[in-house]
Amino acid sequence: MQNLLHNLNPEQLAAVTLPAQSALILAGAGSGKTRVLTTRIAWLIQTGQISPNGVLAVTFTNKSAKEMLMRLSAMLPINTRGMWIGTFHGLCNRLLRAHHRDAGLPQTFQILDSGDQLSFIKRLLKANNIDDEKFPPKTLMYFINSAKDQGLRAAQVDAYDDFNRKMVALYDLYDLQCQREGVVDFAELLLRTYELLSRNQPLREHYQSRFKHILVDEFQDTNDLQYKWLKLMAGTQAAVFAVGDDDQSIYAFRGANVGNMSAFEKEFQVENLIKLEQNYRSHGHILDAANALIEHNSQRLGKNLRTDAGHGELVRIFEASSDIQEAQWIAEEAKNLIRDGYDQSQIAILYRSNAQSRVIEHALFSANLPYRVYGGQRYFDRAEVKHAIAYLQLMDNPHNDSAFMRVVNFPTRGIGARSIEQLQDAAKQYGISLYAAVPYVSGKAGSSLASFVKLIEGARFETQHLPLPEMVQVVLDVSTLLNHYQSEKEGTERIENLEQLVNAATLFVAEEGFGHDAPALHGPASRPAGQLITNGAAPIEIIDADAALPTVMSPLSAFLSHASLEAGDNQAQVGQDALQLMTVHAAKGLEFDAVFIGGLEEGLFPHENSTQEESGVEEERRLMYVAITRARQRLYMTFSQTRMLHGQTRYNLRSRFFDELPEASLKWLSPKIQTNWFARPKSAWDDAPELGANAIAQSLQSQSQSVWRIGQNVAHAKFGEGVIVNIEGSGSNARAHINFGKFGMKLLDLSIAKLDRI
DNA sequence: ATGATACATCTTTTT
DNA sequence: GATGTATCAT
Numbered sequence: 001m002q003n004l005l006h007n008l009n010p011e012q013l014a015a016v017t018l019p020a021q022s023a024l025i026l027a028g029a030g031s032g033k034t035r036v037l038t039t040r041i042a043w044l045i046q047t048g049q050i051s052p053n054g055v056l057a058v059t060f061t062n063k064s065a066k067e068m069l070m071r072l073s074a075m076l077p078i079n080t081r082g083m084w085i086g087t088f089h090g091l092c093n094r095l096l097r098a099h100h101r102d103a104g105l106p107q108t109f110q111i112l113d114s115g116d117q118l119s120f121i122k123r124l125l126k127a128n129n130i131d132d133e134k135f136p137p138k139t140l141m142y143f144i145n146s147a148k149d150q151g152l153r154a155a156q157v158d159a160y161d162d163f164n165r166k167m168v169a170l171y172d173l174y175d176l177q178c179q180r181e182g183v184v185d186f187a188e189l190l191l192r193t194y195e196l197l198s199r200n201q202p203l204r205e206h207y208q209s210r211f212k213h214i215l216v217d218e219f220q221d222t223n224d225l226q227y228k229w230l231k232l233m234a235g236t237q238a239a240v241f242a243v244g245d246d247d248q249s250i251y252a253f254r255g256a257n258v259g260n261m262s263a264f265e266k267e268f269q270v271e272n273l274i275k276l277e278q279n280y281r282s283h284g285h286i287l288d289a290a291n292a293l294i295e296h297n298s299q300r301l302g303k304n305l306r307t308d309a310g311h312g313e314l315v316r317i318f319e320a321s322s323d324i325q326e327a328q329w330i331a332e333e334a335k336n337l338i339r340d341g342y343d344q345s346q347i348a349i350l351y352r353s354n355a356q357s358r359v360i361e362h363a364l365f366s367a368n369l370p371y372r373v374y375g376g377q378r379y380f381d382r383a384e385v386k387h388a389i390a391y392l393q394l395m396d397n398p399h400n401d402s403a404f405m406r407v408v409n410f411p412t413r414g415i416g417a418r419s420i421e422q423l424q425d426a427a428k429q430y431g432i433s434l435y436a437a438v439p440y441v442s443g444k445a446g447s448s449l450a451s452f453v454k455l456i457e458g459a460r461f462e463t464q465h466l467p468l469p470e471m472v473q474v475v476l477d478v479s480t481l482l483n484h485y486q487s488e489k490e491g492t493e494r495i496e497n498l499e500q501l502v503n504a505a506t507l508f509v510a511e512e513g514f515g516h517d518a519p520a521l522h523g524p525a526s527r528p529a530g531q532l533i534t535n536g537a538a539p540i541e542i543i544d545a546d547a548a549l550p551t552v553m554s555p556l557s558a559f560l561s562h563a564s565l566e567a568g569d570n571q572a573q574v575g576q577d578a579l580q581l582m583t584v585h586a587a588k589g590l591e592f593d594a595v596f597i598g599g600l601e602e603g604l605f606p607h608e609n610s611t612q613e614e615s616g617v618e619e620e621r622r623l624m625y626v627a628i629t630r631a632r633q634r635l636y637m638t639f640s641q642t643r644m645l646h647g648q649t650r651y652n653l654r655s656r657f658f659d660e661l662p663e664a665s666l667k668w669l670s671p672k673i674q675t676n677w678f679a680r681p682k683s684a685w686d687d688a689p690e691l692g693a694n695a696i697a698q699s700l701q702s703q704s705q706s707v708w709r710i711g712q713n714v715a716h717a718k719f720g721e722g723v724i725v726n727i728e729g730s731g732s733n734a735r736a737h738i739n740f741g742k743f744g745m746k747l748l749d750l751s752i753a754k755l756d757r758i
Numbered sequence: 759a760t761g762a763t764a765c766a767t768c769t770t771t772t773t
Numbered sequence: 774g775a776t777g778t779a780t781c782a783t
Contacts, residue, residue: 061772113773186773221772254771353769357774375771411759565773585770607769617764623770646768647774717764753765 004042004075008035015274016040018241019654020049022234024261027291028305029629030281030591037215037243038068038265041083042075042613044213053082053546055212056069056233060218060565062087068217082546084211088226089186093561096184097553098545099203103196105365106182108557109398111564115381116402117141117185123405125169126439127428135170137706143167144174147257148187151194177203181399183435187225194229206542208235218655219244219264223255227263240268246301247294250585250623252615258640261301279629281591283312285665286635290628297618305629314667319656320640323356323599330638334579335367337594337634339571344370346593350627352605355645356598357581364579371404374582377400379504379568388501389563392472392478393462396556398453399433408434408452411484415452419445455479468555469505476501481678508559530616584627595625595631600639600650624657714738714755716748 001357005013012032015025016039027033040059044050053524059065065086073080084091093111121137121144124130131578147157157444159165178184184192197204214234216222219242222230235238242264249258265273277286278441287305296301320326326383332346349360349371357373364371374715379385387410393403408417424443425439435456438449447737463471485491494562580592599605605624610616626636639654714724724736748755 087773114771189773231761251771253769355768355775366762409759414759583770604769609769619770644774669766747766749766 004039004046007276008032008039011276011278012036012039013273015276016043018272018274019716020239020599021272022240022259022270023242023272023274024219024265024270025241025247025274025276025305026301027243027276028275028279028303028580029245029248029626030279031276031305032278032280033245033276034064034067034071034217035216035241036276037241038071038075040241041072041213041215045076045078049582050213051082052080052211052438053084054212055083055215056083056091056213057085057215058091058217058230059085059087060221062090064217065090086230087565089189090565091611092189092229093565094549094581095193096189096196097557097561098543098548099196099200100199100552102203103192104179105184105192106397107552108554109182109184110393110400110403111561112183112185112187113139113381113564113567114186115386116183118360119405120177120183120402121174123401124174125192127289127424128173135166139555140167140170140174144171145185145187145705146255147238148185148191149170149223149225151191151228153191153426180431181401182397182400185399190225194225194232197232202542204232204235206544207233208237208277210544212238214238214244215241217243220246220249220258220261221251221256222260224257224260227257227260231267234268235388240264240411244304247303247622248588248626249299250588250619250626258299275303275386277303277305279307280309282629283309283633285311285314286628286631288637289315289661290625290666293532293621293628293657293660294625296660297621299615299618316634316636317666317670318636318638319668319670321642321656322362322639323359323640323643326598326638326640327359328367330360330598331363331367333636334364334369334594334596339701342594344577344579345497347596348582348587348590348592348594348630349596350582350584350630351598352584352623354583354606356604359644360581360598364581367523370576372576372578372580374580374586379497379500380563381567382494382497383503384481385501386474387394388476388479388481388498389560391456391459391475391481393560394435394456395475395559396554397465398435398456400426401434406477408449411480412453413448415445415448421451423449464636468509469502470504470560471556472502505559508562509555572741588626591632593632594634594636595627596636596638597627598638598645600637600657601643602655602657603650603652604643604645605655606657621657621660623715658681716753716755 008016009032012035015023015036016038020707025036026031027036037057041055044055057065057068058066059068064414069080069085072083072085084094086094096105096109100107100109103153118137118141125132125135125137125140139420147154154175156166159168178188197207211233214230216230221244230240244261246258246261249256252258262686264270283288284307287307291304318326318329318330322606330349334349336348338344351357351360354375361371362371380389386405390403390406393400394407400405405420408420419441422441423434423437426440430437430678432442433454437444438453441449449683455478459475462478463474464608466474482495483499485494488494488670584597597605602608602611606617606620610620633675639658641651642650643650695712724738736748738748738755
């Protein structure tokens with residue numbers, strides 16, 4: 001016990017040892033948040049206040065769930081398996097599997113990732129003859145997801161105009177089709193669980209009385225539904241220990257609601273609000289910069305980081321003439337750092353958007369510096385892996401149309417668009433899945449489809465008693481996927497990835513049977529398959545998910561959820577000693593001795609899409625705050641006068657955030673140009689004089705080229721005749737809104753689209 | 759069924 | 774500039 005609590009500062013100690021009531025911990029960057037969270041759990045268990053299986057700890061990423069589990073097993077001599085530690089989605093999946101019947105789901109329901117969801121929606125629109133110009137799949141997907149994230153079913157969404165009424169109707173149709181196919185999207189996992197527990201009192205009470213302590217990490221990132229979910233789980237008895245930092249809320253764009261923090265404070269009658277403001281990471285000037293910047297946000301719970309580490313070095317700022325020069329300068333400077341003894345892997349280069357990495361990579365490559373880029377494609381996202389997974393999905397749940405469509409003709413087996421069309425018609429007519437509709441297709445198309453079905457059935461029969469890894473191996477063969485890639489010239493890597501899937505399955509099975517995403521599974525379940533709850537008749541025997549799961553979820557089902565919920569490491573190749581490149585978002589939670597933040601320009605950071613609303617700017621500011629607080633000792637910020645973006649040169653202004661930093665903590669490595677640009681019109685044209693004669697000449701040239709004006713009639717090869725309604729941008733950047741009558745309004749890039757004046 | 763061409767799009771991202 | 778997707782020709 002002494003051991004557990006030693007080395008905690010007074011605030012941390014207070015947080016860890018709080019009484020069993022709900023509490024809100026405002027944990028600043030680098031203040032030991034994860035440590036407090038895990039120590040709290042260890043302390044609760046060690047002092048006998050709770051048994052391991054009374055603990056529910058929720059995180060957002062698999063990574064942090066794993067880390068928490070790892071730290072806990074280092075702290076405690078006990079088995080961590082009884083605890084429920086996982087992501088919102090992982091935990092919901094577990095509950096829904098165990099209680100699938102009560103949740104109204106088939107035992108083998110499958111999870112759509114965002115890619116699957118998008119193609120699902122595209123198919124849905126096509127099948128119902130909906131114009132996808134009027135109802136873009138992405139828009140519909142966003143509509144559905146944000147409704148679900150708020151906990152709303154189609155019937156509960158307010159529709160105030162025709163467009164929205166149609167969207168709502170499509171949402172309803174979407175849910176219906178999901179149900180038909182036995183698939184759920186990510187948001188559905190949460191919403192289903194929420195509805196299940198709201199509606200089913202015995203089940204709800206069972207879990208409410210089991211989980212007396214609920215701990216939530218990154219609370220500022222919760223969305224409305226997650227918050228409601230937590231409220232429901234907690235009931236009136238549980239103590240919710242929420243840890244978060246409102247200043248690091250950078251996911252509002254995907255539904256996170258910082259407001260949940262103050263709502264939590266009120267609704268959970270939080271008496272204990274503890275601020276962790278002692279920062280163990282960054283030197284003084286860096287923290288001063290971070291504190292001063294975030295001061296400019298109006299919506300804050302209020303918190304200021306402090307450090308004992310001394311002022312340290314000034315924050316260095318560099319202005320480059322171009323993005324290429326900026327990158328070269330960063331490479332040069334990184335080289336100097338390494339020469340001065342910095343560890344390569346302790347130097348990070350952060351940027352706002354992925355598009356910026358290319359130029360930097362190029363410069364690093366030329367400078368002969370090793371680097372690794374975070375955020376690439378993930379293992380389970382690779383096309384060949386998705387194909388193999390689709391075969392497995394079909395064997396487990398043949399009604400998954402997404403899986404069906406993915407592989408029905410891959411590798412090609414003569415089932416073309418026509419055959420598919422017939423099949424889709426039949427499926428629609430009878431309201432059944434594509435797989436089930438196969439017998440209704442006649443002729444040649446029918447027989448090739450039937451042999452595909454035979455392939456799947458055969459594979460299922462052949463592998464039904466095989467262990468998972470062997471099952472995967474058989475599927476790779478039987479599907480002829482391996483064969484197909486063997487005859488392809490670029491196929492070797494793909495084959496390796498496919499073979500890797502067998503390894504992944506082996507690994508998955510080895511790790512406690514189903515892998516860590518699943519509950520403790522020790523031997524066969526002591527009870528019959530977990531069908532249990534009936535509304536009404538008492539007494540009701542509840543079989544807890546821990547007991548029900550092993551009988552309800554096959555290794556294959558478990559592996560498939562694992563593949564969807566944990567798409568694999570996108571953290572690139574591990575371990576290498578190399579410079580770290582990533583977006584600011586990806587850097588959250590990490591720290592480095594030296595940090596470069598590049599591209600600090602208006603329009604990029606803050607991003608132009610965010611600057612329309614004040615809340616958008618505030619989120620960008622928090623993002624900047626996250627970026628700054630990644631640095632321990634040395635911090636660089638760079639910006640550039642010109643930058644290639646979307647293939648065009650853009651003239652950018654220095655980011656407004658520079659004006660929000662304390663001058664005393666900064667060191668301008670290039671002379672600070674006095675532009676006073678806030679007083680000027682914000683057009684690139686007006687800034688041209690600063691950019692030198694060359695730029696002016698360029699500007700004038702493109703200006704004289706512009707033959708397009710509002711009202712001009714034009715002709716387009718595909719859209720026919722139209723009229724220019726509006727022009728945005730200028731010079732070679734110009735894009736025009738053109739009304740093409742029955743083809744509707746189009747936004748075309750004037751330097752790309754082929755238009756004739758008429 | 760495959761390859762070529764046209765064109766739209768282009769923030770961030772986990773599950 | 775690079776990428777993905779839709780459409781058309783082969």
